[in-house]
Amino acid sequence: xxxxxxxxxxPSLIGGTNxxxxxxxxxxxxxxxxxxxxxxxGETCIAIPKLGGAYxxxxxxxxxxxxxxxxxxxxxxxxxxQI
Numbered sequence: 683x684x685x686x687x688x689x690x691x692x693p694s695l696i697g698g699t700n701x702x703x704x705x706x707x708x709x710x711x712x713x714x715x716x717x718x719x720x721x722x723x724g725e726t727c728i729a730i731p732k733l734g735g736a737y738x739x740x741x742x743x744x745x746x747x748x749x750x751x752x753x754x755x756x757x758x759x760x761x762x763x764q765i
Contacts, residue, residue, distance in 0.1 A: 688716040688747060692754040696762075701731035703748070706740075716747040 695703065706729045708721040721727050721742070728748040729740035743751065 685746075686718050688750075692750050694758045695730070695751060695755040696758050699732055699734050701733045701740075703728050703730045705729075706742075708742075712742060714744040714747055715741040716743050716750075719744055 693700075705726050707726050708723055711720060711723060713720045714727070721744070727742045727744060729742050730751075731740040
């Protein structure tokens with residue numbers, strides 16, 4: 683299966699509404715919220731919680747998309763350090 687290109691800009695973890703990401707097991711078939719690659723039951727993915735609402739929903743992303751998010755976060759931190 684070909685992996686679809688994620689839509690929109692790569693998010694950063696510096697945003698005020700993101701919680702601490704953690705690796706979680708997939709309990710039912712779902713997909714990456716960025717590239718829509720399916721996760722199968724039993725494998726793990728990264729859950730990034732959204733805070734501040736009545737319910738804390740977590741976006742689940744694959745390892746490849748999470749690496750892009752980490753790169754964007756590191757770039758943002760580098761820009762902040764230059765201030």
